[in-house]
Amino acid sequence: MPEFDHHTEHFAQHWRETYAELRAGCPVAHSDAHGGFSVVTRYEDVRRVLHDPKTFACGRELEFSDVPGRRTGGVTVPVNPVRMGMMEMDPPDSQDYRRLLAPYFSPKAIKEYRPRLAEIVSWMVDRVIGSGRIDFVDDLSNPLPALVSLDYFGLPLDRWEAYASALHKAAYREKGSARAVGELLVDLRATVGHRRALVAGRNPAAPETVLDRLLSAEVNGVPLTDELVTELLFMLLNGGIDTSTALIASMFGYLGAHPERRAELAADARMIPTAVDEMLRYFTPGTGVARTVTAPVELGGVSLRPGDRLLLALGSANNDPDMFPEPDQIRLNRDNNSKHLAFGSGIHRCLGAFLAPAEMTVLLEEVLRRMPDFAIDEARVIRYPTIPLVNGYIVMPASFTPGPTVLTGFDTRLPMRTNTPANTPAGELVG
Numbered sequence: 287m288p289e290f291d292h293h294t295e296h297f298a299q300h301w302r303e304t305y306a307e308l309r310a311g312c313p314v315a316h317s318d319a320h321g322g323f324s325v326v327t328r329y330e331d332v333r334r335v336l337h338d339p340k341t342f343a344c345g346r347e348l349e350f351s352d353v354p355g356r357r358t359g360g361v362t363v364p365v366n367p368v369r370m371g372m373m374e375m376d377p378p379d380s381q382d383y384r385r386l387l388a389p390y391f392s393p394k395a396i397k398e399y400r401p402r403l404a405e406i407v408s409w410m411v412d413r414v415i416g417s418g419r420i421d422f423v424d425d426l427s428n429p430l431p432a433l434v435s436l437d438y439f440g441l442p443l444d445r446w447e448a449y450a451s452a453l454h455k456a457a458y459r460e461k462g463s464a465r466a467v468g469e470l471l472v473d474l475r476a477t478v479g480h481r482r483a484l485v486a487g488r489n490p491a492a493p494e495t496v497l498d499r500l501l502s503a504e505v506n507g508v509p510l511t512d513e514l515v516t517e518l519l520f521m522l523l524n525g526g527i528d529t530s531t532a533l534i535a536s537m538f539g540y541l542g543a544h545p546e547r548r549a550e551l552a553a554d555a556r557m558i559p560t561a562v563d564e565m566l567r568y569f570t571p572g573t574g575v576a577r578t579v580t581a582p583v584e585l586g587g588v589s590l591r592p593g594d595r596l597l598l599a600l601g602s603a604n605n606d607p608d609m610f611p612e613p614d615q616i617r618l619n620r621d622n623n624s625k626h627l628a629f630g631s632g633i634h635r636c637l638g639a640f641l642a643p644a645e646m647t648v649l650l651e652e653v654l655r656r657m658p659d660f661a662i663d664e665a666r667v668i669r670y671p672t673i674p675l676v677n678g679y680i681v682m683p684a685s686f687t688p689g690p691t692v693l694t695g696f697d698t699r700l701p702m703r704t705n706t707p708a709n710t711p712a713g714e715l716v717g
Contacts, residue, residue, distance in 0.1 A: 290317040290325050292363075292573055292597065293674040301573075301673065302614070305602035314586035320364040323576070323595035324588065329606035329627070331586045332598045335577055337632040342577035342596065344634060345376045350580065350592040357593040359578035362675065368471070371521030373634065381633065382505045383518065390438075390496050391637040396644050399438065403645060406433055407652050408693050415656060418688035422662070423679050426649070427534035428454050434645055435526040439519060440495025441477060448473075450527060457528040457678060458670035474523075475516045482512060496522070526638050532571035532678025534646060538653070539682060540565070540616065542662035547618060552654040561618040562646045567626035568616050570601040573673050575630060601677070603627050657686035 290304070291297060297304060308315050308327040316324045326332050335342045346360045346369055358365050360374050372383040389395060410430050414420045432450030436443050452466035478497070485501045494502075500515045510518075541548040551557055579594040590596075604626045605613040617623075629636035636642075653660070661684060668681040 289319060290315055291319040292325075293320075293672055295671055298669070298671060298673045298677070301601060301677070302605065305599055305605065308599075309602060309606060314588040316588075321595070323363050323597050324590070325574075325597045325599055326586065327599045327602040327606075328586065329603040329609040332600065332603040332627060333631055335585070335596060335598055336627070336630055336634070339377060339633055341579065341581050341583050343376050343580050344374050344380065344577065346374050348578055348580070348593075353592050357578060359576070359595070361575045361577070363574075363576045363595060363597045368520065369517060370524065371518040373521055373525075377633065379505075384633075384637070386499060386503050386505070387496065387518075387522075387637055390499070391639075391641060393640050396640045399641075400644060400648065402437070403434060404648050404652075405693070406430070406437065407645075407648050410649075411652050411656055412691040412693050415689045415691060418685055420657070420660070420684050420686065422538045422682040422684060423531070423535050424681070426653075427531045427538070427679075427682075428528075430534070430649065431527045431530035431642075431645065434641075435523055438496065438641065439522060440481075440497040441474075441519070445473065449523065450531075453524060453527045454531055457532075457676040458672060458680065459674075471516065471520060474519055475512065478512045478515050478519070522637070525636055526642070528676050528678065529571040530638075530642050530645060532676050533566060533569060533642070534649065535679040535682050536569040536571070536677075537562070537565045537646065537650065538660070538684075539662065539667070539679070540569075542660060542684065543664075547616075548654065548658070550618065551650065552658050555651055555654075557618055558647050558650050559643065560620070560623065562643050562650065563623045563626065564616055564618055564620050565646075566628040566643070567604045567610065567620070567623045568613075569677070570604045570626070570628045571676055571678060572600055572628065573675055573677055574599045574601070600627050600630070656689055656692075660684045660686040 290308070305327055308325065313328045313331060314324050314326050316322070326335060343359055344361055346358060346365060348357045348359045350357065360366065361370060372380040375383070407430065410426055410433070414425050420426060428450050429446060432453070433443065433446040436446050436449065449470055452463065452470045455463040456467050478501070481497055482501050485498055497515070497519065500510055500518060503510055551561055574597045577596045577598065579590045579596065580592055582592070583590050604610070607613050609625070610620070610622065629639040663683045663685070666681060666683050668679065670676070670678050670680060
């Protein structure tokens with residue numbers, strides 16, 4: 287097979303077959319692309335790396351005692367131009383920052399947010415319900431995660447369209463998307479600076495948002511700078527928007543092609559959370575995450591040295607038949623699908639591992655209730671041409687029987703409305 291490169295159109299079109307060949311014949315395969323790295327494809331190997339942060343590091347600038355100079359690491363291949371917060375830090379720093387944020391992403395905090403989440407979902411469906419037509423990408427799967435993320439983090443809701451567009455187009459490298467992301471970062475820094483001036487005079491009894499928490503926090507006695515707060519928020523936005531966009535579109539694409547499965551879920555909403563986990567396993571929106579080897583180690587029969595780069599193929603691990611029997615079949619009631627690695631695993635597991643499934647569950651319930659007969663125009667569906675970071679869609683138009691709106695009003699300029707997770711222990715780590 288040709289040299290592995292997850293940035294090519296060939297990989298985007300044939301990633302399942304590519305991964306199946308590698309798992310069977312060369313589960314830790316070297317590629318000279320992007321400065322050289324090895325792709326790890328089997329579930330047990332990927333999970334082992336994720337659970338050994340000492341041997342497999344996330345940091346961007348690494349030094350090794352017996353290797354001259356520095357090695358550029360990070361969690362992408364090649365490295366992103368902007369550091370992705372604590373995702374690209376190693377313990378103890380990564381865990382210090384994670385402790386600041388973890389209470390806001392606990393199951394309890396997400397449960398308290400669910401009524402607000404349902405309100406946002408209803409408003410999104412209200413925008414199209416009377417027309418009988420929808421693009422599941424532009425009208426739902428792209429704007430919804432952006433609006434929920436901004437709302438939940440405490441950022442201005444009137445920016446949701448610009449943020450959603452910038453991060454969505456950056457995922458599939460549309461021309462001009464880098465400039466749009468740069469403008470997003472400028473706007474985010476300005477918001478952080480403006481909010482810092484307000485935090486000092488904030489009513490202590492008022493709900494504390496994620497942004498407020500970061501602005502008032504200290505790590506090892508040192509306050510977080512505006513630049514670091516901006517970086518952490520950008521990390522959260524990247525993790526919370528386009529991966530959810532991709533999964534939502536994939537989910538509705540599958541259900542549009544399998545109306546009998548859609549009918550099963552519509553008839554018994556109790557199946558939906560398990561079905562969402564299975565969709566996460568099967569479609570795995572995040573293509574993979576990278577690590578850098580810090581000590582001599584053997585993985586999958588291959589000897590690795592300090593400085594070697596690894597790409598952990600999450601989509602391959604989640605379709606490994608040694609872990610998931612008949613992995614190419616979507617089983618909405620699969621017993622062990624909660625063991626998928628779509629959110630990673632170990633100490634760097636995605637903070638949104640409870641928020642994203644809640645978002646998808648509420649959305650699926652709403653769509654199945656209000657537009658159960660949606661039919662996707664398959665001839666006009668467009669997928670991402672390349673999937674170096676996220677595997678998703680650009681266009682997915684559909685039609686359905688029009689219906690009535692359910693909300694009397696919803697203003698996206700309203701301030702965030704969520705509760706401070708005061709009863710969640712400050713040191714609790716999600717996942």
